[in-house]
Amino acid sequence: MEVFLSRLREGESRGDCLKRLLDTLQEDLSMFGEGSFVGIKMTIGDEGSRGYISPDLVRIVVDRLRRQGARPFVFDTNVIYKGRRQNAVDHLSLAYRKGFTPDNIGCPYIIADGVFGTDSVSIPVDFKNLKEIKVPSLVRILDDLIVLSHITGHLMSGFAGSIKNVAMGMASRAGKQIQHSSIKPQINADNCTLCECCMEMCPVSAISSTGESAFIKQDICIGCGECISACKFDAVNINWQEDAEVFAERMAEYACGILSRIKRRLFFNFAFDVTEECDCISGDDPRIVEDLGILASKDPLSLDVASYDMLKGDGDVFSRSGKIHSHTHLFQYAEGIGLGRRDYRIIEV
Ligand code: SF4
Numbered sequence: 001m002e003v004f005l006s007r008l009r010e011g012e013s014r015g016d017c018l019k020r021l022l023d024t025l026q027e028d029l030s031m032f033g034e035g036s037f038v039g040i041k042m043t044i045g046d047e048g049s050r051g052y053i054s055p056d057l058v059r060i061v062v063d064r065l066r067r068q069g070a071r072p073f074v075f076d077t078n079v080i081y082k083g084r085r086q087n088a089v090d091h092l093s094l095a096y097r098k099g100f101t102p103d104n105i106g107c108p109y110i111i112a113d114g115v116f117g118t119d120s121v122s123i124p125v126d127f128k129n130l131k132e133i134k135v136p137s138l139v140r141i142l143d144d145l146i147v148l149s150h151i152t153g154h155l156m157s158g159f160a161g162s163i164k165n166v167a168m169g170m171a172s173r174a175g176k177q178i179q180h181s182s183i184k185p186q187i188n189a190d191n192c193t194l195c196e197c198c199m200e201m202c203p204v205s206a207i208s209s210t211g212e213s214a215f216i217k218q219d220i221c222i223g224c225g226e227c228i229s230a231c232k233f234d235a236v237n238i239n240w241q242e243d244a245e246v247f248a249e250r251m252a253e254y255a256c257g258i259l260s261r262i263k264r265r266l267f268f269n270f271a272f273d274v275t276e277e278c279d280c281i282s283g284d285d286p287r288i289v290e291d292l293g294i295l296a297s298k299d300p301l302s303l304d305v306a307s308y309d310m311l312k313g314d315g316d317v318f319s320r321s322g323k324i325h326s327h328t329h330l331f332q333y334a335e336g337i338g339l340g341r342r343d344y345r346i347i348e349v
């Protein structure tokens with residue numbers, strides 16, 4: 001599938017880089033016609049994160065759509081880990097603080113799964129791991145979708161782009177938990193210093209103390225992975241091979257189940273400020289690759305594979321040393337279930 005690349009030129013603003021790409025994609029954008037409700041899926045990241053797609057870039061996309069008579073709105077969903085995006089009240093307050101006000105972005109910013117993330121409906125699917133997916137009711141009836149994804153590394157998926165943005169970001173909180181539920185971390189008592197950082201981060205209070213080390217109650221754990229990133233002493237372990245691969249498969253199944261119902265869709269990957277961790281975690285983390293530009297495609301798999309290939313460098317910056325990551329398995333599995341194609345043709349604009 002064709003993947004369009006607008007490379008950030010020396011001295012060029014990110015906005016001009018995006019406008020050049022949108023000019024090239026005018027024919028594809030014209031499918032979002034007069035009066036259509038176009039959901040623009042993106043995320044603002046959590047409190048300390050600065051790598052998210054900025055409001056002025058979102059505004060450029062919104063203005064294009066409005067000029068052709070569409071009715072765009074930006075949306076995201078609540079998350080399952082601790083932070084400012086667990087409910088719509090705090091989530092919207094954070095969005096406004098980060099500049100995602102209707103005045104700035106030119107359209108409403110909506111939290112699709114409601115104030116407490118309880119708007120969740122089931123859609124039947126028939127995949128190896130999942131027979132239903134849980135999404136906000138909006139997602140079930142949405143016909144027109146633009147996905148704006150900021151590329152980052154990710155603790156579990158290795159590479160995070162359009163597929164993860166759809167799979168996790170368009171699932172309800174219940175759907176997110178199901179995708180994570182294969183992950184059951186355990187504490188290595190030899191490394192644990194009982195600093196309690198993991199206990200503070202755990203959203204379901206699944207971690208307690210034995211007196212000598214932390215201990216995870218497996219029946220309470222929802223597999224969110226927060227304790228893995230919280231621990232500075234390498235004391236939280238998961239089975240990186242098996243758990244991460246099942247996680248990747250479930251993400252692919254969610255993305256495939258969601259997108260198979262949406263009639264018109266277009267995906268953009270923003271390769272600016274790429275950090276090792278995703279925007280839910282990273283603050284001022286060092287950038288792991290040079291800014292590249294913006295890529296776009298109608299195929300989220302071609303887009304993610306192309307973005308990964310162009311950014312990974314010789315040592316694969318999306319694989320943290322000593323841990324197995326699941327992006328290659330995700331790409332392979334996603335193609336097998338019909339999410340898209342792994343081959344691509346880059347067209348520079
Ligand atoms: S124990 Fe770890 S993975 Fe399980 S819910 Fe708590 S923070 Fe998430």
Ligand code: SF4
Pocket residue numbers: 187191192193194195196197198199213214230231232233234235236
């Ligand atoms: S964060 Fe790591 S070292 Fe600290 S209590 Fe948890 S497992 Fe132990």
